[in-house]
Amino acid sequence: MFSPFQDEQGAPKGLATVTYTDLAQLSDLDEGYVLEFKQEFSASVRAKVPKIIASFANSRGGWLVIGISDDGSRICPVPRLAADYSQIIGELCRRHISPAPPFDVRFIADPADAEQGVVVVQVEEGTFPPYVADGVVEVREGSTSGPATGSMLVELYDKATRSAARISEFCRRTVFYGVQVPLFDLYFYRMGPRVVEVPSRDVINERADSMVRSFAMQGLDCHVQHAHDSLIFRASIALDDMVPHSSIELFPDESMKLTVPAVVLADVEAADAVRRLRELCGAAGADAEVSGNNVAGARRGGALLGGDSARSSGDAAATDRLSLSVALISAPDTLRRVTRMASILDRYVRERGTAWQRYATAYELENMAGVLLWSDDPVYLHYVQNHGPLFCGTTDCRSRVRYLDDGEHNSFRARQFAGSHFFEACGLPLGSPSVEDNELVDVLLRTERGARK
Template sequence: MFSPFRSEQGAPKTIAEVEYPDLEQLRDLEEGFALELKQTFSPSVRRKIPKIVASFANSRGGWLVIGISDAEKDVCPVPRPGADVSQVVGELCRRHVSPAPRFSARFLPDPASPEQGVILVQVLEGDFPPYVADGIVEIREGSTSGPAAGTALVDLYDKATRRRLEVRAFCKRTVYYPMPDARRRELPLFNLYLFRMGRDSEEAFSRDRSNETAAAMRVAFGQQGLDCRIQHAHDSLVFRIPARDETVVPHSAIELFPDESMKLSVPAVLLEGRERDRALATMTRRALFPPAEGARLIDAAATLSRVKRMATLLDRYVRVRDIPWQEYAVAYELENMAGVTLWSDDETYLRYAEKHGVLYCATTDCLSRVRYLSDGAHDTFRARQFAGSHFFEACGLPLGSPDPEDNELVDALLRS
């Protein structure tokens, strides 16, 4: 993606890498298709921000720099906003732009006077246009923004349709598990898909890029205190925890693609032997609905622990790679989970089950609707809680329910 700022080696800088002296590079540039400059952060400029952001999102993305004069390109520091600049710009967009565009914003302080500086806003090319600002579809026209014509609107809708089809196709990926045939067909999996938007889905791994992403994933595993084994597929890398008994006990897998989309597959932990017998005895003693003969019971605590541990690895990876979470579209899937009972010996769960019944996957395998993450800050988006809570949602427990019993149960299961 275009960046008006370059390193000494000529590589484009990300918004996080820009330093105050880099602003001098703007003197050699003109406002245009992907760059707009504003001298002040006045009320009139604030009113224009939603229009500018939407036009960049509907085009190829771009940068808005506030605190630079249009003509001379002189730095004219503006006062530091009272709130975080991302929140300020985000609130303006939430009020006036639909759907929410993806952007990053940063206040770059003047080293000589930290309470003054320049505001940088980098808008990413939108994956699901058109982005509408106050009822108007804005696109870039040279160095300005203007309403989209009929053919441009058709192109925007076509782009959104193609991207949705790409996401759906990605969510049909299947990771191979070296289990005996009978068990492999029935292995219950919780799959989490993270489709990275705004990238070329046809991009192929180069040797350098493959080594770079593999090294970053190894770092993520190492931060978790885990070793990893890498398997090369024709268009991806698959990471697993080394284990001699993999054909007996299935282990989670992370599949990593050239554009850094990812798929996490977590095998459910099934109750077997004495543990299963104890669970069945508890169900009988407390008069819970008994599962059919031969039915499978999932250990809720152990499976959730797996899901959260592996989701933490994904979170560590995006931190290492400095990828904002807002670049990902997320969906989850139940695979081979039909007819499985979710089991926990937590007293809250048992009381809930006595009144409402145990959580039971009575439907066929399912794929959730795709969610688009709007929170790009690592410290406020927690992959563990996201994956953990949606694992239970996938198993039949409604999240965000107004029923206090549902909320109590969610809290108890997430603590387990």
């Protein structure tokens, strides 16, 4: 994306690194397709800001600088306000633009007088146009903004359709595991214009170092694996017959995929859990056998819940043995693993200075259809006795995509999102009006007892 500011090597600078001294570079530039100046933040300018930002988002992005004169591009500092400029401009856009466009705001203070400075607004090319300002689709026309024509509207809607298709395709990425274990996947697609150039080796190494440090902050070793278009950071060395651990895949545009294997109960643990579940569900006395390591796929380390059907008069078929093959996963251990790995993503985003609002997110469960949740917490056992155990009740386990740049996710945390939505997909009754359901939710989302890495 174009930047009116350059570093000493002539490389474009992002908004986060722009200094007050850099503003002098604007004296050599004129207003145009991607740059607009306003000398003051008057009432009339405030009314135009949503229109300008929407037009940049509908076009190729751009920069709005408030505190620069139209004639000569001189610095004319505006006063620091009691409220932050980012909050003021953000509220203007939320009230007047739909959907919310991708932009960032900085007040760059004058080193000689901290009570005055220049407001710089960087607007990215929007991923899902058209962005409508007060009922009008504005686009850039030279150095001004104007209503979009019919053909331009068609192009904008087509662009949004292509963006949705790219995100859907990204949410099908798969990390290889030697055994087919139940997996929780969390996708973060970095929105904005697609960058054709591959990042330099220095940039890739800088990102990799940040990810390794994020693993270390969570007390985890990190094994880096190179893929054809990504880096995979694993919490263990990927070898056959080893317990599969979690991984984070990092892409050139800083899109990310988190993959976390559920903690499947071992044979002895599974046998005990099956016995207790059957007792609670009124099936005590029926047969239960545990699968061994020779059972592949999602059954590996799980349990076979089987039993003899009750004989009913006149129905000889009722004597046939019924069996249900499922795996049992530890709810507290899996939650701890999922949230611990998602915390790495939170740390990485903070270290990189990136906002979650730049991402679209979705989750997926792989190989988990019918998998039972197990916890020995008394609240869960009481719930099982009344309602039966929680389990993943669908084979189509990919969630809808959520767009975090809609202004409603300022406090988004990958850790919170991963933990709650993992259990939600496994049958946890989030949002239920039932007091009993809410008590269960609190217990399962707060427990970290005996968690395994």
